[in-house]
Amino acid sequence: MTEPPDVMRLLEPDVLLDPHPLYRQWHAQAPVLWDPGIEAWLVTGYEEALTALRDAETFCQDWRRIGVDTPPSLLSLQTLDPPEHTRVRHLLLEGFKAVDLGELERTVRARLDELLATAGEFEIFDFVSRVAEPLTLRTVTRLLGLPEPEQGWFVPLSNTIVDGMDASLRPECYEPGVAARSELTALVRDLLDSDLPEGLTSRAVERAPAADVDREVLLNSLRVVLQAGFQTASRFLVTGLLTLLRIPPEQRPVVATDKAVNELVRYAGPVHVESRACVRDTVLGEQKVRKGEIVSMFLGAANRDPAVFAAPDTLRWDRTPNRHLAFGRGPHACLGAQVAVLVARTVFGVLGTRHPRARLAAEPVPRPNVTEHGMHRLEIAL
Numbered sequence: 506m507t508e509p510p511d512v513m514r515l516l517e518p519d520v521l522l523d524p525h526p527l528y529r530q531w532h533a534q535a536p537v538l539w540d541p542g543i544e545a546w547l548v549t550g551y552e553e554a555l556t557a558l559r560d561a562e563t564f565c566q567d568w569r570r571i572g573v574d575t576p577p578s579l580l581s582l583q584t585l586d587p588p589e590h591t592r593v594r595h596l597l598l599e600g601f602k603a604v605d606l607g608e609l610e611r612t613v614r615a616r617l618d619e620l621l622a623t624a625g626e627f628e629i630f631d632f633v634s635r636v637a638e639p640l641t642l643r644t645v646t647r648l649l650g651l652p653e654p655e656q657g658w659f660v661p662l663s664n665t666i667v668d669g670m671d672a673s674l675r676p677e678c679y680e681p682g683v684a685a686r687s688e689l690t691a692l693v694r695d696l697l698d699s700d701l702p703e704g705l706t707s708r709a710v711e712r713a714p715a716a717d718v719d720r721e722v723l724l725n726s727l728r729v730v731l732q733a734g735f736q737t738a739s740r741f742l743v744t745g746l747l748t749l750l751r752i753p754p755e756q757r758p759v760v761a762t763d764k765a766v767n768e769l770v771r772y773a774g775p776v777h778v779e780s781r782a783c784v785r786d787t788v789l790g791e792q793k794v795r796k797g798e799i800v801s802m803f804l805g806a807a808n809r810d811p812a813v814f815a816a817p818d819t820l821r822w823d824r825t826p827n828r829h830l831a832f833g834r835g836p837h838a839c840l841g842a843q844v845a846v847l848v849a850r851t852v853f854g855v856l857g858t859r860h861p862r863a864r865l866a867a868e869p870v871p872r873p874n875v876t877e878h879g880m881h882r883l884e885i886a887l
């Protein structure tokens with residue numbers, strides 16, 4: 506009899522830095538494996554994860570469909586299913602399509618230049634707090650057409666929300682996560698009540714009634730875009746740079762194309778887990794999944810499934826096709842993938858070209874986050 510998986514191991518620092526040996530063990534047992542500890546299915550197979558992500562009829566984000574009471578403050582793009590989800594998604598998508606990406610790229614470059622000039626005054630500096638976080642905060646707020654909150658206030662609050670996403674493993678993070686989310690909602694509410702500049706947010710607010718999107722749902726959804734956009738994009742700059750700096754300078758590529766960024770995000774994307782609730786009895790990867798059970802897709806594991814990716818543990822910069830799941834798939838697929846790729850190719854392109862011999866100055870300390878991987882600090886020297 507094989508041992509049941511021990512999900513608490515995901516919190517060990519070595520596993521946070523490299524969870525793939527553990528993912529491989531689980532996958533070897535079954536691509537869809539029951540964990541009796543957290544009472545959820547662990548999906549590490551690519552095809553199985555793809556099926557569940559695409560099939561919102563069977564695997565829901567809106568847990569009211571399995572009888573879980575959801576307060577209005579939680580209803581958003583992220584927690585609704587089609588058709589309610591489709592309306593708010595279209596409204597926001599329209600806003601994303603209207604963004605001038607050339608202008609956004611100039612904003613990213615200008616801010617990056619400023620941040621590197623300041624950071625470069627030190628021989629060794631922390632890339633997380635001096636570059637990744639301020640750069641992403643500027644980019645996401647510009648994208649949304651919102652004023653930029655103060656980094657010292659916003660970042661800890663935002664990290665507390667991410668900690669709350671791991672409450673099934675760290676129950677003590679649940680309450681602070683809820684409180685932090687309320688605080689962020691209050692900020693977005695105040696902003697919506699103020700005189701907003703022309704942009705994605707003001708446009709969405711104006712068009713919401715015609716699109717039949719409730720104001721509360723729109724407010725929560727804008728909070729989600731701000732939070733998800735900031736966290737995932739800034740954490741990817743960190744996990745991506747760490748991966749690149751582990752390659753000796755003479756073999757290190759300049760990651761400045763969409764293709765190369767996509768390979769980096771397949772290999773080192775920050776979002777490791779996305780969960781759904783099963784709405785009706787079904788079969789996934791030969792397992793009987795029952796109504797009401799939770800299914801957790803391990804995107805990092807699926808992205809290295811050898812049945813889909815040749816040499817999955819090797820970075821192949823010209824990998825084609827590269828149908829990774831780092832940005833999700835199906836109705837809830839990432840709304841900001843294009844922006845995330847733009848930011849990453851700009852940052853890695855500039856760093857790789859100007860500082861080809863940049864190096865790690867200390868071993869990084871991972872944040873204890875299983876759902877969205879990240880580092881407390883990443884000390885580097887240019």
Ligand code: HEM
Pocket residue numbers: 558582583584594645648729730733734735737738741770774775776779780804830831832833834836837838839840841842844845
């Ligand atoms: C490298 C950076 C990023 C990664 C790896 C990433 C990853 C993901 C993933 C895996 C999902 C799917 C969630 C699910 O299926 O439940 C998602 C959804 C989402 N992402 Fe991203 N993301 C990134 C950057 C961004 C950015 C920059 C923005 C906004 C500016 C953004 C906004 C969103 C939103 C709003 C959703 C929810 C969409 C929905 O539920 O319909 N993301 N992202």
